[in-house]
Amino acid sequence: MPATAPQSNGTAERRDAPEPPMLQLNGLTAGYGGGTVLHELDLDVPPGGVHAVVGHNGAGKTTLVHTIAGLHRPTAGSVRANGRDVSGRPAHQVARAGIGLVPQGRRVFAGLTVGEHLRLSYRPPRPVKGDGGRGARHQRTWTPDRVLELLPRLAERRGHRGSDLSGGEQQMLALARALLGSPRVLLLDEPTEGLAPLLVRQIRELIGTLASEGIAILLVSPSPTLAVESADTVTVLTSGRVTARLDGAPLRADPAPLHAALDLTPVPAPS
Numbered sequence: 001m002p003a004t005a006p007q008s009n010g011t012a013e014r015r016d017a018p019e020p021p022m023l024q025l026n027g028l029t030a031g032y033g034g035g036t037v038l039h040e041l042d043l044d045v046p047p048g049g050v051h052a053v054v055g056h057n058g059a060g061k062t063t064l065v066h067t068i069a070g071l072h073r074p075t076a077g078s079v080r081a082n083g084r085d086v087s088g089r090p091a092h093q094v095a096r097a098g099i100g101l102v103p104q105g106r107r108v109f110a111g112l113t114v115g116e117h118l119r120l121s122y123r124p125p126r127p128v129k130g131d132g133g134r135g136a137r138h139q140r141t142w143t144p145d146r147v148l149e150l151l152p153r154l155a156e157r158r159g160h161r162g163s164d165l166s167g168g169e170q171q172m173l174a175l176a177r178a179l180l181g182s183p184r185v186l187l188l189d190e191p192t193e194g195l196a197p198l199l200v201r202q203i204r205e206l207i208g209t210l211a212s213e214g215i216a217i218l219l220v221s222p223s224p225t226l227a228v229e230s231a232d233t234v235t236v237l238t239s240g241r242v243t244a245r246l247d248g249a250p251l252r253a254d255p256a257p258l259h260a261a262l263d264l265t266p267v268p269a270p271s
C-alpha cells in the first residue's frame with residue numbers, strides 16, 4: 001500500500017523543512033552611552049515562525065526590538081530581513097524592508113479616531129530595492145478593510161477616538177497599524193501587558209493566525225505564559241545575553257525548563 005502523504009500541521013511541517021530565516025540577527029550588540037545592554041545576540045525566525053524572547057524587567061527586550069526596528073543603532077552585529085541587511089538603517093527604511101513594530105505602550109493618538117489611524121498608517125507595499133520585485137509580489141497586502149475583518153472590534157469602534165478605547169482595543173489598533181505596512185516580520189513588544197485573560201487569549205489566537213499567513217513573529221515578554229502558549233522557539237534573555245534556547249512544543253506539556261531558566265521555580269515550603 002502506498003504511504004499516505006503527510007498532512008500539513010503548521011509547526012511540525014515547518015521543522016521538517018526549515019526555510020531560510022525571514023528575520024536573522026547575528027552578533028547583535030547595542031547599548032546606551034558606552035554601556036552594553038545587548039551582547040552578541042544570534043536569533044532566526046523563519047516565515048510563519050513564532051519566536052519568543054522572555055526575560056525579566058531590564059533584561060534588554062525593548063532594546064532588542066528597537067534595535068531591530070531601526071529606532072536604536074546597534075554597536076555591532078547585523079539585522080537581516082528576508083536576506084537584506086538593514087542593520088543601523090533608520091526606522092522608515094526598516095519598515096519598508098518588511099519589519100513592522102507593535103510598540104510597548106501601544107502609542108495610540110488620543111485625538112484621532114480608529115478610522116483616521118488606519119488611513120494614516122496604510123502603506124501600499126512597494127518593490128524592495130535589490131529584491132528584484134520579489135518583496136512586493138510575495139507580500140500579501142493588508143488594507144484597512146482586511147485589517148478590520150481580522151479585528152471586528154475595531155470595525156465597531158471605527159469612529160471612536162484613541163482616548164476612548166480600552167487597553168485591549170488600543171493593543172488591537174497598534175497591531176492594525178503595524179499590519180497596514182504589510183510586514184513580513186512582526187515585532188511585538190509585550191503585547192499582552194495589562195490585558196484581561198480573555199484579551200490575552202485573543203492576542204494569542206491572532207499571533208497564530210498571522211503566523212499561518214507566513215509572517216515571521218518575534219515577541220518579547222517578561223511573562224513565560226504567552227511564550228509557552230504561542231512560540232515555536234523560546235529564547236531566555238538575562239542581562240542582555242542569551243542564557244537558554246528552548247523548543248516551544250515540549251514546553252506546552254511541561255513549562256518547567258523555562259521556569260527554571262528564568263529562575264521562577266517555586267521554593268518548596270519549609271518542613
Ligand SMILES: Nc1ncnc2c1ncn2[C@@H]1O[C@H](COP(=O)(O)OP(=O)(O)OP(=O)(O)O)[C@@H](O)[C@H]1O
Nearest residue numbers: 032033037055056057058059060061062063064222
Ligand atoms: N534610553 C535609555 N538610556 C539609557 N539606558 C537605557 C535606555 N533604555 C533602556 N535602558 C537600560 O537598558 C537596560 C535594558 O532596558 P530595556 O527597556 O531594553 O529592558 P526590558 O527587558 O525591555 O525591560 P522592561 O520589561 O522593564 O521594559 C535597562 O538597564 C535600562 O535601564
